Amino acid sequence: MTQSKLPLSSEHIAIIVIAFLGIVVAPYLNTLPPTSWLYISDFTLNLWGKYLTLAILAISVDLLWGYTGLLSLGQSLFFILGGYAFGMYLMLQIGVLGQSKSELPDFMVFLGYTQLPWFWRASHSFWFSVLAALWVPALVALVFGYLAFRSRIKGVYFSILTQALTYAACLMFFRNDTAMGGNNGFTDFKLILGYDIRAPETQRALYIITATTLLLIYLGCRWLTSTKFGKVQQAIRDSENRVLFSGYSTVSYKLFIFVLSSMIAGIGGMLYVPQVGIINPSDMAPDKSLEAVVWVAVGGRGTLVGPIVGAVSVNALRSYSTTAFPEYWLFLQGLVFILVVLFLPKGLVGLWTSIVEYISKQEGGLRGVWASVMESLMKRKGATK
Amino acid sequence: MKLLYHNITRLLLLFLLAGTLGLHAQTPSGGNTRQLITEAILSSGDEQKKKISELINADDVALTSTILTKWRKSEVYIATDAGDKKVPYTLEEDKPIRIDNGQPLTLPQGSAVETDGALRKAIASTLNLLGIADPDPKVRQGAVAKLGGQQKAEYVPLFKARLEKETNAQVKYTLKEAIAITELADASPEIQTEALKTLGSLYSKRSGDLLKKFAGDPSVPERQAAAKSSLVKLENYLSFCETIETMFRGVNYGSVLLISALGLAITFGLMGVINMAHGELIVVGAYSVYVMEGWFTRAFGDAGLQWYFIAAIPFAFVNAALVGLLLERSVIRFxxxxxxESLLATWGVSLVLQQSFRYIFGPNNVPINSPSWLIGNFTILDISFAYNRIFVVCFAALIILLTWLLLTKTPLGLLIRAVMQNREMASCVGVRTAQVNMLTFAFGSGLAGLAGAFLAQLGNVGPNLGQAYIIDCFMTVVVGGVGNIIGTVCSAISIGVATQTLEQVLQNSVLGKITVLITIILFLQIRPGGLFPTKGRGLED
Amino acid sequence: MKHLVQAGEKPTHHDFILAAEGVNKVFDGFKAITNLNFYMDEGELRTVIGPNGAGKTTFMDLITGRTKPTSGKITFAGNIELNPLSADQIYRLGIGRKFQNPTVYIHHTVYDNLLLSLKGSRSVFSTLFGKVTSTDKDRIYSILETIGLTECVHMLAGTLAHGKKQWLEIGMLLAQDARLLLVDEPAAGLSDEETAKTGELLLSLAGKHSLIVIEHDMVFVRQIAKKVTVLHQGSILCEGTVDEVQNNERVREVYLGRKAAH
Known part of the structure; x- marks a missing residue:
């Protein structure tokens, strides 16, 4: 197929500019001397790194909810599974630097382990752990998804069951005898690939990796949703029976997207752990999955920019308000959620598009809107006089 | 109010006391009792111990045990009269009363009688023996069990004598058991064997360790066999009891689930979405009980504690229903x-409500005192049934009945069912669906409030209480099949029993819960629509 | 009345495109289909009529695998048994269905609706990496012409008028190139003119494809029907031409009797 060479659209330019700002400029500003007015502190950069991992999680939610109509309340489970898989590597990297000066992770020493459990052994390897952060969530999603989709569980039922699955896993990880650190989880990491994990350089590198990964995932999902597969996926969202009666095995399609999004969530979790420095089972409490859904709803579901915008803005708001007025954060979060669902079903992105559409419909574009606003203001002024 | 009540009772007591004192003055009641006790107190050494043990023959059991109890606590004093005669006395209401005649002491007060370990032991054993004849069957039973455990052959005639007089079945049982246990210490293997057999037929839980000891002793084969067969009998019996107890706990948990999930099932059946704030409606009910308790105890003192729960039940229902109504009008109806999306919006509501609870009632659990008629339990065959749990089970049954009547026998129920089945059609034939939605949602929420009221009697109440139940509620509704009350009943009871049984079997509550969740997921493989699926003939179902 | 075939009587030749033998379907004790025997030749256009609740839609559900028969078997193209297959497998055999309410992908364009229905591989891999060939495009545009929707090619299907949605759905069946088309009430909610056009479209398809059309509108049935099957209470009451069926005593009883009762 021949494709006519199009000049870059404004959308493409926006993506390139934002990616450049995020991946190159921000880390560069971090290397400036702190006295510079453009300086971005280590803390801020690290915070943004965390937001971007959460944005990856939000994309995985949106791929299911916004594009396939499957509201999964288990995405935080996959996120955390990825986190734990990579966290096991980080725990073993602590080695004798830990409090107990033992080769075993501290919590195992406290629990009286004398040697590593079998499923921990391979986590000494960095690449094995990276892969585990992908295939462990994928495997769970595959088994659960197969069972759920095969028996045609959908809608609210699917949401409830994924929530129950997450809840069960959460209970399991809280137990000490799972050998996953119980309710303290993993923390106190020291090294990653031999580098000091807390050093600003390492954190900066992690930030760049996160931002790049997010960009790749975004582009990948853009491609995916534009293929015929993406069309089938959205058709399933709108009328699953019709897709079935068009000869598509909706089970395989849903399973594919479910597994894929679990892997994306796993990647997010893998990048989250070294930057936040702690992971514990409370991160996979059923509420956390719902929070990720909130981000998508706030940003705008069924778009790929929406989840990123939503995850970053809600988490930035949370960071701000939990320090400014901690008691009211839950009120605020709940209210934002209710209001968004009631009045902004398409989220911030939808709001933006309607504003842009409104302006472009006005004569003379933005300038025309400005003129008409000024005009009406003048009129009112005249009226009061 | 409280003070007045106290004063009245105190006056009454004084009056009664005065009456009895007056009686004593004319005809010293209790025959030889006072004489015997005085002698015992004033003697010493082995002579004293003998006298103490003979006190079991005293005429007035109650008086004897009162004074002996005081003696044991070194609350018997000795005054000396002009003739250097020692006069023992005790203090009643801070007034010295002579033991020998029950009259107030007119002499200057003396010092307490000294007691040593041996003496206290002697007093205690007499007190226990006296307990056998105590008017209160509970005390009798306790005394018999205690004496039986000492395996002293000299008690057997006492037990046998009592057994003939005894009318209370439980005390009779304990007496037989005590006799058999005491006989186990007998020198003759034949008697021991008989006793072992008796214990087996009595299913005596208390003798489990003794049975095990004899079952492991091969010196007398016959005796060992008897012990073994009795032990098997006992163990079967105990595991039977345990099963029943687990079942009961399961049914109880199922009832809590049922009340909680019933509201959810109704609102879900009506509006097709699970209300994530349902857990918080439960908490509204629970806090309503707390508030009502506060009001009642402030208004009526201790008596209020007895009756507040009766008022709290409708209060919890109405409060939760009102919150539900508000929720429906402000969010859900859109x-x-x-x-x-309504699932998500209601989750937002649940966050706001949770934070409001923390704001109003504080982040910690609040204590709730149960009325005394809900505290305690009764026992059938070594299975104890707690009153509050029985109350919950009965009330769940009542609520189901009322809900069923409401849905099937009232005009409102007809409307609700009509809207549940086909909203468009119902509104076409003139049903005001908006009102029906509102009422049904309020009703479902009220049921959640009732569930909260009961949870408040079973455990702590805190802002996160709802979260602990909500997932189980979801599961119940999903397994039962949407909008189906019989399905909800069956699934609540099965999930309740399964959870308790698995926790019992696996000895681990978390593993039990996980197993139940996984089982439910697998169950939905076979029956995706739940136990009682609703069959639609529409194209997009 | 000589050609009238009695219910349950098996014709003598054997190259049926669809044959249902002794099919029963019970929903919670309600007998939706009772001992149904139905035979249809390749290339035939068969119209199925019957009062509400006669089991017409359930019969289609059984053919397309939406529900499974309680007993009996349905075979396609002579020897393929449909009972054990899932809905998407049955579709891939070449049985397409238009639902009673037009079901199209409302958030997709008309073009994409047809693209998704186009005959070809249905695997995840092929949808991810497959390319749309120029033959595919030609095919889509020729179908658009057939169903008269060339103008609307880039419109979202959800914004189409009811009648156009009906045609789009028929177009989607054409794109699939199904051997057997099941068309449930194609004329419902259409204007007279649209109904007539729909009838012509269906007639033009007969021969190349086999069609089963469920319809209530007797004018429409008259327009398209060659052979009519009357369903009543889950089994076949009679089969024959429109006239034969309309003159049949029992058919009149079923329809008129019910009317009289109302």
Whole structure:
């Protein structure tokens, strides 16, 4: 197929500019001397790194909810599974630097382990752990998804069951005898690939990796949703029976997207752990999955920019308000959620598009809107006089 | 109020006391009792111990045990009269009363009688023996069990004598058991064997360790066999009891689930979405009980504690229903055709409510005192049934009955069912669906409030209480099949029993819960629509 | 009345495109289909009529695998048994269905609706990496012409008028190139003119494809029907031409009797 060479659209330019700002400029500003007015502190950069991992999680939610109509309340489970898989590597990297000066992770020493459990052994390897952060969530999603989709569980039922699955896993990880650190989880990491994990350089590198990964995932999902597969996926969202009666095995399609999004969530979790420095089972409490859904709803579901915008803005708001007025954060979060669902079903992105559409419909574009606003203001002024 | 009540009772007591004192003055009641006790107190050494043990023959059992109890606590004093005669006395209401005649002491007060370990032991054993004849069957039973455990052959005639007089079945049982246990210490293997057999037929839980000891002793084969067979009998019996107890706990947990999930099932059946704030409606009910308790105890003192719960039940229902009504009017009614989104919006509501609870009642659990008629338990065959749990089970049954009547026998129920089955059609034939939605949602929420009221009697109440139950509630509704009350009943009871049984079997509550969750997921493989699926003939179901 | 075939009587030749033998379907004790025997030749256009609740839609559900028969078997193209297959497998055999309410992908364009229905591989891999060939495009545009929707090619299907949605759905069946088309009430909610056009479209398809059309509108049935099957209470009451069926005593009883009762 021949494709006519199009000049870059404004959308493409926006993506390139934002990616450049995020991946190159921000880390560069971090290397400036702190006295510079453009300086971005280590803390801020690290915070943004965390937001971007959460944005990856939000994309995985949106791929299911916004594009396939499957509201999964288990995405935080996959996120955390990825986190734990990579966290096991980080725990073993602590080695004798830990409090107990033992080769075993501290919590195992406290629990009286004398040697590593079998499923921990391979986590000494960095690449094995990276892969585990992908295939462990994928495997769970595959088994659960197969069972759920095969028996045609959908809608609210699917949401409830994924929530129950997450809840069960959460209970399991809280137990000490799972050998996953119980309710303290993993923390106190020291090294990653031999580098000091807390050093600003390492954190900066992690930030760049996160931002790049997010960009790749975004582009990948853009491609995916534009293929015929993406069309089938959205058709399933709108009328699953019709897709079935068009000869598509909706089970395989849903399973594919479910597994894929679990892997994306796993990647997010893998990048989250070294930057936040702690992971514990409370991160996979059923509420956390719902929070990720909130981000998508706030940003705008069924778009790929929406989840990123939503995850970053809600988490930035949370960071701000939990320090400014901690008691009211839950009120605020709940209210934002209710209001968004009631009045902004398409989220911030939808709001933006309607504003842009409104302006472009006005004569003379933005300038025309400005003129008409000024005009009406003048009129009112005249009226009061 | 409280003070007045106290004063009245105190006056009454004084009056009664005065009456009895007056009686004593004319005809010293209790025959030889006072004489015997005085002698015992004033003697010493082995002579004293003998006298103490003979006190079991005293005429007035109650008086004897009162004074002996005081003696044991070194609350018997000795005054000396002019003739250097020692006069023992005790203090009643801070007034010295002579033991020998029950009259107030007119002499200067003396010092307490000294007691040593041996003496206290002697007093205690007499007190126990006296307990056998105590008017209160509970005390009798306790005394018999204690004496039986000492395996002293000299008690057997006492037990046998009592057994003939005894009318209370439980005390009779304990007496037989005590006799058999005491006989186990007998020198003759034949008697021991008989006793072992008796214990087996009595299913005596208390003798489990003794049976095990004899079952492991091969010196007398016959005796060992008897012990073994009795032990097997006992163990079967105990595991039977345990099963029943687990079942009961399961049914109880199922009832709590049922009340909680019933409201959810109704609102879900009506509007097609699970209300994530349902857990918080439960908490509203629970806090209503707390508030009502506060009001009642402030208004009526201790008596209020007895009756507040009766008022708290409708209060919890109404409060939760009102919150539900508000929720329906402000949020849910805009989302009837967007089930997934209403799930999310109600979650937002649940966050706001949780934070409000923390704001109003504080972040910690609040204590709730149960009325005394809900505290305690009764026992059938070594299975104890707690009153509050029985109350919950009965009330769940009542609520089911009322809900069923409401849905099937009232005009409102007809409307609710009509809207549940086909909203468009119902509104076409003139049903005001908006009102029906509102009422049904309020009703479902009220049921959640009732569930909260009962949870408040079973455990702590805190802002996160709802979260602990909500997932189980979801499961119950999903397994039962949407909008089906019989299904909800069956699934609540099965999930309740399964959870308790698995926790019992696996000895681990978390593993039990996980197993139940996984079982439910697998169950839905076979029956995706739940136990009683609703069959639609529509194209997009 | 000589050609009238009695219910349950098996014709003598054997190259049926669809044959249902002794099919029963019970929903919670309600007998939706009772001992149904139905035979249809390749290339035939068969119209199925019957009062509400006669089991017409359930019969289609059984053919397309939406529900499974309680007993009996349905075979396609002579020897393929449909009972054990899932809905998407049955579709891939070449049985397409238009639902009673037009079901199209409302958030997709008309073009994409047809693209998704186009005959070809249905695997995840092929939808991810497959390319749309120029033959595919030609095919889509020729179908658009057939169903008269060339103008609307880039419109979202959800914004189409009811009648156009009906045609789009028929177009989607054409794109699939199904051997057997099941068309449930194609004329419902259409204007007279649209109904007539729909009838012509269906007639033009007969021969190349086999069609089963469920319809209530007797004018429409008259327009398209060659052979009519009357369903009543889950089994076949009679089969024959429109006239034969309309003159049949029992058919009149079923329809008129019910009317009289109302």
């Amino acid at each position: 989302l009837y055709n967007r089930p997934l």
